[in-house]
Amino acid sequence: DIQMTQSPSSLSASVGDRVTITCRASQSISSYLNWYQQKPGNAPDLLIYAASSLQRGVPSRFSGSGSGTDFTLTISSLQPEDFAIYFCQQSYSSPPTFGQGTKLEIK
Amino acid sequence: QLQLQVSGPRLVKPSETLSLTCTVSGGSITSNSYSWGWIRQPPGKGLEWIGNIFYSGTASYNPSLESRITISADASKNQFSLNLNSVTAADTAVYFCARRIAVAVRFDYWGQGTLVTVSS
Numbered sequence: 561d562i563q564m565t566q567s568p569s570s571l572s573a574s575v576g577d578r579v580t581i582t583c584r585a586s587q588s589i590s591s592y593l594n595w596y597q598q599k600p601g602n603a604p605d606l607l608i609y610a611a612s613s614l615q616r617g618v619p620s621r622f623s624g625s626g627s628g629t630d631f632t633l634t635i636s637s638l639q640p641e642d643f644a645i646y647f648c649q650q651s652y653s654s655p656p657t658f659g660q661g662t663k664l665e666i667k
Numbered sequence: 668q669l670q671l672q673v674s675g676p677r678l679v680k681p682s683e684t685l686s687l688t689c690t691v692s693g694g695s696i697t698s699n700s701y702s703w704g705w706i707r708q709p710p711g712k713g714l715e716w717i718g719n720i721f722y723s724g725t726a727s728y729n730p731s732l733e734s735r736i737t738i739s740a741d742a743s744k745n746q747f748s749l750n751l752n753s754v755t756a757a758d759t760a761v762y763f764c765a766r767r768i769a770v771a772v773r774f775d776y777w778g779q780g781t782l783v784t785v786s787s
Contacts (some may be wrong), residue, residue, distance in 0.1 A: 561731075570711070585720060600781070603765075603779055603780050604777060606773060609771065610771070615775070649773070651772035654727060654731065654772075655731075657716070658714040658716075660712075661713050
């Protein structure tokens with residue numbers, strides 16, 4: 561299985577900050593990388609697919625980049641509703657696997 | 668708007684079978700563009716893909732769970748189901764059902780999830 565490692569595991573930031581979360585794959589996955597946001601008690605929501613494509617309805621302050629083994633999710637200006645857990649997921653090979661999550665907290 | 672709703676027992680005894688059903692509304696499971704699957708999340712931990720099925724019955728499973736899983740679909744009821752047998756405490760988790768875009772392997776609609784506890 562392809563292992564997905566996210567960093568940091570947790571992050572404190574303020575409203576208006578620019579935030580970057582990193583996801584690293586244990587082997588090259590081209591651009592087969594998706595990002596999800598999960599708020600407490602809720603199911604994950606798809607944010608970004610194919611490394612950099614914004615899912616319909618997701619605000620443009622979210623962006624993704626990367627290819628191969630290293631990927632980033634950037635939130636350009638944090639809003640109160642962005643404080644959540646973020647997961648990456650590789651879709652290169654089966655089984656699809658997820659990172660362990662990055663918890664974004666209010667400073 | 669597509670909606671998915673999980674139903675089934677919230678408490679299962681060790682060695683027994685966990686059975687969950689996902690009912691889809693606002694859309695049909697009879698599309699070859701999508702498959703329908705299960706993902707779980709142990710308390711405080713990350714996400715684990717369990718498996719997926721097309722309405723036609725073609726299924727794919729996580730090798731780590733394959734020997735214990737059966738996923739089935741009932742197009743007439745617009746539902747799909749998960750059976751996980753010989754459960755242990757390690758199977759305690761929130762179980763989500765989700766729609767998977769077949770070719771791209773991303774999960775674009777999720778049900779709310781249900782916590783299933785394995786305990787005697």
